[in-house]
Amino acid sequence: MRIAIIGAGFGGMAAAYDLKKAGHEITIYESADYVGGLASGFKEPHWDWSVEKFYHHWFQSDKDMLALIKELGWEDKVIFPRPLTVMYDKGRFYPFDSIFKMALFPGLGFGLDKIRFGFVGLHLRFTNNWKTLEKYSADEWMQKYAGKRVYEKMWKPLLVGKFGPYYDQVNMAWMWARIKARTTRLGTFEGGFQKFADLFAEKLRKMGVEIQLGVKVGSIKRGQDGLSVGREDESESFDKVLVTTAPNLMAKLSPDLPENYLKGLLELKSMGAVVMVLSLRHQLSRDGYYWFNLPKESGYPMLALVEHTNFVSKEHFGGDHIVYAGDYLQVGHEYFSMSDEALLERFTPAFKKFNPAFERDWINKVWVFKTNYAQPVPLVNHSKNIPAIQTPIEGLYFASMSQVYPWDRGTNFAVEIGRRAARLMSGGQ
Numbered sequence: 001m002r003i004a005i006i007g008a009g010f011g012g013m014a015a016a017y018d019l020k021k022a023g024h025e026i027t028i029y030e031s032a033d034y035v036g037g038l039a040s041g042f043k044e045p046h047w048d049w050s051v052e053k054f055y056h057h058w059f060q061s062d063k064d065m066l067a068l069i070k071e072l073g074w075e076d077k078v079i080f081p082r083p084l085t086v087m088y089d090k091g092r093f094y095p096f097d098s099i100f101k102m103a104l105f106p107g108l109g110f111g112l113d114k115i116r117f118g119f120v121g122l123h124l125r126f127t128n129n130w131k132t133l134e135k136y137s138a139d140e141w142m143q144k145y146a147g148k149r150v151y152e153k154m155w156k157p158l159l160v161g162k163f164g165p166y167y168d169q170v171n172m173a174w175m176w177a178r179i180k181a182r183t184t185r186l187g188t189f190e191g192g193f194q195k196f197a198d199l200f201a202e203k204l205r206k207m208g209v210e211i212q213l214g215v216k217v218g219s220i221k222r223g224q225d226g227l228s229v230g231r232e233d234e235s236e237s238f239d240k241v242l243v244t245t246a247p248n249l250m251a252k253l254s255p256d257l258p259e260n261y262l263k264g265l266l267e268l269k270s271m272g273a274v275v276m277v278l279s280l281r282h283q284l285s286r287d288g289y290y291w292f293n294l295p296k297e298s299g300y301p302m303l304a305l306v307e308h309t310n311f312v313s314k315e316h317f318g319g320d321h322i323v324y325a326g327d328y329l330q331v332g333h334e335y336f337s338m339s340d341e342a343l344l345e346r347f348t349p350a351f352k353k354f355n356p357a358f359e360r361d362w363i364n365k366v367w368v369f370k371t372n373y374a375q376p377v378p379l380v381n382h383s384k385n386i387p388a389i390q391t392p393i394e395g396l397y398f399a400s401m402s403q404v405y406p407w408d409r410g411t412n413f414a415v416e417i418g419r420r421a422a423r424l425m426s427g428g429q
């Protein structure tokens with residue numbers, strides 16, 4: 001079969017790999033002039049490794065990604081350091097990545113609340129019954145079982161930070177998946193995620209997959225001789241097409257989809273993200289902390305402060321210290337239209353809270369990355385809203401971050417759904 005794949009992110013490339021192995025003829029169309037999609041990175045001339053535009057790491061539970069890397073023979077290029085994640089309480093940060101450190105965290109007191117926090121965490125870690133949990137909002141379930149104080153201190157800031165106005169509508173299965181899949185060791189690829197994406201693309205090309213970069217697909221239509229994939233003034237016909245874009249883009253690409261499928265795509269909610277990457281002359285966190293969780297109510301202008309070079313060595317970046325300051329936001333939030341300079345003005349005063357010695361002249365360079373589609377929002381009973389991978393148009397398939405539910409989005413699940421789509425397209429289950 002002749003198959004087109006729209007998007008050279010990890011989902012599209014994983015699908016291409018399996019479909020090519022199954023003997024099909026594959027063309028990938030990618031609108032950017034690089035592969036890797038949301039997990040792509042960039043590199044300064046004096047860096048050996050790339051930095052992801054949006055902070056990225058793997059968990060040890062990311063079995064589909066790790067299995068793919070093993071299959072490709074690159075498992076020796078995956079490293080799993082154990083960087084420190086910290087929680088905020090009354091102006092200070094406390095390590096929060098082991099049961100022992102959680103027990104010492106003062107934010108929950110040292111009585112019943114801490115015990116409830118522990119029991120609820122253990123229950124969620126061991127249960128597999130997410131279907132029951134998706135009937136409740138995390139807001140309602142957590143208040144009931146973990147208690148109001150634990151909810152207000154631990155879980156509400158997370159929900160508000162990630163989902164803004166939707167925070168009290170997100171279902172409990174999302175929280176379950178988050179707790180279930182997390183590990184304290186965090187992984188990356190030697191050279192960065194972009195290195196992995198480039199190696200993967202090179203492997204696909206060697207296998208005979210055609211990857212066309214800088215080609216934006218504008219339409220997909222069912223014609224007499226298959227599915228016609230249109231870009232600018234040209235079009236080409238394929239037997240099958242897999243789309244891996246955001247749901248609203250899928251709806252635009254293929255307006256001939258039946259009304260209820262289109263409605264399903266357009267009703268899915270998601271959050272965007274704005275992330276600033278800074279290269280600094282000095283280390284920001286003197287304690288060597290990697291990930292700062294910042295509750296919105298404490299007045300920080302961002303949700304997370306992530307010092308990448310407290311996860312991987314600064315030696316890979318010519319001695320530069322790499323820091324991310326990021327937030328999940330609704331499209332239309334002022335951060336989306338602010339200039340890089342204005343955003344820097346907004347963010348830098350907070351840096352002194354991480355290190356009082358911080359000065360503006362520590363900053364070598366700043367980059368800002370924005371995406372409208374960063375985080376799908378799973379509402380109560382969300383499993384009923386997931387669009388099928390196989391669309392009602394014959395031969396047209398769709399696999400995106402919005403369909404990996406109950407799991408939260410991630411490159412691991414992009415690989416899983418890409419490979420699942422490939423199986424369906426080859427006639428399997």
Ligand SMILES: Cc1cc2nc3c(=O)[nH]c(=O)nc-3n(C[C@H](O)[C@H](O)[C@H](O)COP(=O)(O)OP(=O)(O)OC[C@H]3O[C@@H](n4cnc5c(N)ncnc54)[C@H](O)[C@@H]3O)c2cc1C
Binds near residue numbers: 007029215216244326
């Ligand atoms: C802020 C942030 C932090 C994250 N952190 C992590 C993390 O720590 N760990 C992790 O594993 N994952 C993380 N993720 C999620 C991860 O990046 C995604 O789950 C994954 O990259 C999705 O892959 P995909 O192939 O499904 O989609 P994408 O990567 O979005 O790929 C889709 C591709 O389609 C292309 N495209 C779109 N429209 C067209 C068109 N018309 N024509 C041609 N091409 C088109 C796009 O350019 C893109 O390359 C994070 C994401 C964000 C935003």
